[in-house]
Amino acid sequence: xxxxxxxxxxxxxxxxxxxxFAQLAxxxxxxxxxxxxxxxxxxxxxxxxxxIGPPLNGIFGRRAGAVEGFKYSKSMARMGSDGLTWxxxxxxxxxxxxxxxxxxxxxxxxxxxxxQDRADLIAFIREFSDxxxxxxxxxxxxVTSQPQLADEVLALQGDPDFGEYLASECGTCHQGDGSDQxxxxxxxxxEEDFVVAMHAYKQKLRPHPVMQMMAGRLTDEExxxxxxxxxxxxxx
Amino acid sequence: MAHNRRTFLGGAAAFTAAxxxxxxxxxxxxxxxxxxxxxxxxxxxxxxxxxxxDGAIDVTLVEPNATYYTCYFSNLYIGGFRTFESxxxxxxxxxGEYGITLAQTTAEGVDRDAKTVTLASGEVLSYDRLVIAxxxxxxxxxxxxxxxxxAEIMPHAYKAGPQTQLLKAQIEAMPEGxxxxxxxxxxxxxxxxxPYERISMVAHVLRERxxxxxxxxxxxxxKFSKQALFEEGWQKHYxxxxxxxxxxxxxxxxxxxxxxxxxxxxxxxxxxxxxxxxPGQQAGRIAxxxxxxxxxxxxxxxxxxxxxADENVYVLGDASAQGDMPKSxxxxxxxxxxxxxxxxxxxxxxxxxxxKYSNTCWSLIxxxxxxxxxxxxxxxxxxxxxxSSFISQTGEDAxxxxxxxxxxxxxxxxxxxxxFG
Numbered sequence: 001x002x003x004x005x006x007x008x009x010x011x012x013x014x015x016x017x018x019x020x021f022a023q024l025a026x027x028x029x030x031x032x033x034x035x036x037x038x039x040x041x042x043x044x045x046x047x048x049x050x051x052i053g054p055p056l057n058g059i060f061g062r063r064a065g066a067v068e069g070f071k072y073s074k075s076m077a078r079m080g081s082d083g084l085t086w087x088x089x090x091x092x093x094x095x096x097x098x099x100x101x102x103x104x105x106x107x108x109x110x111x112x113x114x115x116q117d118r119a120d121l122i123a124f125i126r127e128f129s130d131x132x133x134x135x136x137x138x139x140x141x142x143v144t145s146q147p148q149l150a151d152e153v154l155a156l157q158g159d160p161d162f163g164e165y166l167a168s169e170c171g172t173c174h175q176g177d178g179s180d181q182x183x184x185x186x187x188x189x190x191e192e193d194f195v196v197a198m199h200a201y202k203q204k205l206r207p208h209p210v211m212q213m214m215a216g217r218l219t220d221e222e223x224x225x226x227x228x229x230x231x232x233x234x235x236x
Numbered sequence: 237m238a239h240n241r242r243t244f245l246g247g248a249a250a251f252t253a254a255x256x257x258x259x260x261x262x263x264x265x266x267x268x269x270x271x272x273x274x275x276x277x278x279x280x281x282x283x284x285x286x287x288x289x290d291g292a293i294d295v296t297l298v299e300p301n302a303t304y305y306t307c308y309f310s311n312l313y314i315g316g317f318r319t320f321e322s323x324x325x326x327x328x329x330x331x332g333e334y335g336i337t338l339a340q341t342t343a344e345g346v347d348r349d350a351k352t353v354t355l356a357s358g359e360v361l362s363y364d365r366l367v368i369a370x371x372x373x374x375x376x377x378x379x380x381x382x383x384x385x386x387a388e389i390m391p392h393a394y395k396a397g398p399q400t401q402l403l404k405a406q407i408e409a410m411p412e413g414x415x416x417x418x419x420x421x422x423x424x425x426x427x428x429x430x431p432y433e434r435i436s437m438v439a440h441v442l443r444e445r446x447x448x449x450x451x452x453x454x455x456x457x458x459k460f461s462k463q464a465l466f467e468e469g470w471q472k473h474y475x476x477x478x479x480x481x482x483x484x485x486x487x488x489x490x491x492x493x494x495x496x497x498x499x500x501x502x503x504x505x506x507x508x509x510x511x512x513x514x515p516g517q518q519a520g521r522i523a524x525x526x527x528x529x530x531x532x533x534x535x536x537x538x539x540x541x542x543x544x545a546d547e548n549v550y551v552l553g554d555a556s557a558q559g560d561m562p563k564s565x566x567x568x569x570x571x572x573x574x575x576x577x578x579x580x581x582x583x584x585x586x587x588x589x590x591x592k593y594s595n596t597c598w599s600l601i602x603x604x605x606x607x608x609x610x611x612x613x614x615x616x617x618x619x620x621x622x623x624s625s626f627i628s629q630t631g632e633d634a635x636x637x638x639x640x641x642x643x644x645x646x647x648x649x650x651x652x653x654x655x656f657g
Contacts, residue, residue: 025616132560134423135461136597137609137627141560142616165589168284168573172566173596173650182646209626210596213612216624217592 025142026116026123034112034121041107044128053107059086060129060139064102075104088143091125092118119143158191163229166222169214178235187233194227266294267583270353270363272343272522274299274327276306277553277568278369279655284576286334292584296337296361297330298353304656305396307427308565309648312600314393314404315437323396329657346526348546365579368528369552369568370520371395372426375532378516379419380491389494390511393434394426406510407441413448414509417499419490420455421514424533426554426563428461429609431514433599436466439474440602452508453480454501456488461562462599462609468630469601519555533557538615539591541575550575559619560611566595569651591615598644604634606641 035044041052048055054067065072065080072080079102084090094101095118097111112118123142130138170186178187186194200206201215202223218226271282274297282297305323312318330336339361345354346366353361374384374392382390393403407416416438420431435453442449451474460466470478481487486502492513493499499506518524518532528534528543534551535544536558543549552575553568561567574591581588596610611625628640 025618025621027618130459131423132611132622132625133562134428134457135459136428136562136564136595136611137461137625138622140611140622140624141619142614142621142623161587162589165577165587166592169570169592169594171650171654172569172594173647175650175653177653179649181649182642182644183650210608210610213610213624213626214594217612217614 026119026121026126028120028123028127031120031122031124034117035124037109037112038121044125048128056125057128058130059091060126062086064090073102073104073106075102076106087139088122088126091122092143095121158224158228160225160229160232162222163225163227166218166226167229170226173210176233178233185235186230187235189227189230191227191231194230195223198223198226266292267364268294268296268362269365269367269579269583270296270298270361271367271369272298272353273369273371273520274301274304274338275369275371275553275568276565276651276655277572278367279304279327279330280569280572281367281369281550281552281576281579282336283330283334283655283657284573285579286330286336288576288586289580289584291335293580294337295335296339297327298339298341298343298355298361299327300340300342300356301397302326302340305400306565306648306652307394307396307430310393310396310400311430311434311437313400314407314434315440315600317437317600317603320401323400325652325656327656333657343522344525346522346549348526348549351548363548364583365548365550366526367550367552367575367579368520368523368526368534368555369572370522370555372517372554372563373520374515375518378421379513381494382419382492382513382515386492386494386513389497390492390513392514393512394430394514403510403512407438408445410442410446410449410509412446413450414446415450415452415506416442416510416512417452417454417506417508418512419492419499419514420453420457420460420487422456422488422516424563425514425517427597428562428564429466429597429599431455432460432462432466433601434512435478436469436474436599436601439470439477442477443474449477451478452499452506453478454487454490454499455480455482456490458483461597462607462627464630465607465628466599466601469605469607473602473605517554519551523551523555530557538618538620540578541571542578550579559613559616560622561593561595561613561620562597564595564597565651566597567593569655570594593620596647598640598647600641600644604638604641606637606639606644608640608644 042056043051044056048057050070054070063080064084065077095112098105098107098109126141132138173183174186178185198215201211204212269285271278282295285293286295304325309318310323313320313323327338331338339355342356343353344356351363391399391403393399439451481501489502491500497508499508499511519529519534523529523534528545528549528551534556536551536556541550541552543551552571554563570593577588580586593613596608598606598608600606607628609627611622613620614623
């Protein structure tokens with residue numbers, strides 16, 4: 001009965017889960033080649049200033065239409081006040097097809113169609129924005145979603161050994177002896193409660209930002225492994 | 237040399253005893269890991285290797301201090317929110333419960349060809365895998381007029397311990413209406429929000445004890461971590477007390493004169509009462525001695541934390557150049573677990589799973605006004621790359637800030653138990 005309920009829960013949650021897409025880590029050196037298509041209008045680097053287009057230093061995390069002294073199209077200014085912020089995803093969409101994202105943009109560029117080419121160009125531009133090493137809240141430096149795991153790892157469903165390794169990350173905050181000060185105990189939770197709670201964080205139904213981040217990068221198998229491991233622990 | 241040979245013979249004797257006791261491993265001595273540095277990265281790595289290998293790996297931790305004081309929460313001690321003793325951690329559990337050998341001395345040399353570490357005592361340790369986790373040292377000449385000898389007058393207080401006590405005592409002894417000055421470091425440095433949490437804690441103390449005192453923050457950086465949150469908090473709690481001089485106004489052009497307690501900022505001399513100099517930083521000395529650094533830091537393989545220079549030598553935490561992770565205790569703890577897993581895999585054939593990294597930094601602005609920033613990371617061929625992040629928001633209500641502060645207390649208890657057992 002317990003097993004049947006567990007499977008039913010997993011199926012329900014799996015149908016809600018977002019599809020996985022592969023990580024696209026750009027190659028900044030290769031991207032510098034594509035910058036030739038941009039540099040007729042845009043500057044980047046220490047001497048950058050407004051030209052036909054605005055400078056692209058520090059663009060990551062910046063509101064659209066926000067460079068002081070630059071005359072934007074009405075359309076771009078409007079997108080900025082609506083909240084468009086430049087990230088990997090929004091830059092990717094804009095470079096793919098500028099008018100699809102900002103209808104009245106003045107940027108006369110036909111678009112860069114290959115996703116890897118765009119990722120490389122964005123990686124080059126990313127070099128001129130805040131580094132997360134120095135400012136941890138800076139925009140991410142690669143696009144990713146679900147971690148891609150080898151088949152042999154994927155086969156370890158509910159594997160407490162794998163769970164024990166993954167749990168080393170949880171143990172930085174959640175204490176193994178089950179103490180409960182400021183951060184709740186997760187020791188000896190029933191497996192299915194654990195799985196449901198983690199998927200609720202993953203889908204951002206539960207609000208806590210640290211847990212949304214941690215759960216958001218766990219696969220179904222990893223959540224199952226963690227649940228299997230924590231179920232074996234005894235509070236001390 | 238004689239000592240070297242004696243160590244070798246001692247090793248051979250131990251080897252013989254081991255083969256007698258455990259015939260299953262005939263022809264194979266117990267693999268040895270030496271960990272240099274008993275801070276967050278080193279102690280976590282030592283504990284995880286010892287714990288998860290169940291005695292199959294011989295772990296020696298080289299650390300000169302009997303007691304470790306965490307840098308994280310040392311600002312809270314300055315602010316009066318923690319006792320000094322609460323920052324202290326001993327290695328007793330690591331040695332007693334996990335069988336780790338503590339060599340209470342410094343490492344002076346590393347011979348990567350011979351796979352040996354020479355200690356200050358002259359003793360030579362051989363290793364199969366070496367972990368170097370020395371934290372930071374200050375760069376010579378980073379702030380003209382300041383050197384380590386001047387730290388007795390103008391403390392850095394950026395390695396927790398007596399320096400932290402000295403700075404706290406100086407702040408509490410400031411004359412009425414005096415000036416506290418901080419010279420903040422350039423990027424990259426340990427704990428990006430650390431200097432600004434410290435400014436908050438100093439302001440908290442002065443508001444209670446010396447409300448007409450002023451705080452001068454001299455900063456070479458245009459932007460800093462959690463800037464909007466700190467500036468909102470300073471405006472709210474410490475209005476009019478804190479002046480920040482950024483690079484536009486000469487914050488990157490600073491020298492100090494410890495003998496006269498003066499700070500020269502872009503040609504203008506300021507007389508101050510306390511001066512907290514946090515200079516530019518580099519990997520701790522032994523990482524350079526081992527020859528695994530390029531420039532100030534030691535580049536590492538993002539998938540394992542092994543150095544690019546030598547696959548048998550790992551560098552963890554602040555001393556490493558890995559990509560996007562900030563130099564923080566949380567990062568070092570996270571990296572140490574990945575390294576421990578790889579080292580066990582190499583030495584005992586245990587399973588190696590894909591690396592996962594994360595970081596969260598909590599900071600305190602005033603009583604029960606806590607904020608946080610964090611991110612998760614993945615290894616790529618080029619670097620450990622940030623894939624998602626979050627940060628506390630400006631304008632959050634007091635109840636949420638209190639919960640965030642309480643969470644930081646839970647985190648401190650959790651991570652120190654995770655490091656020291």
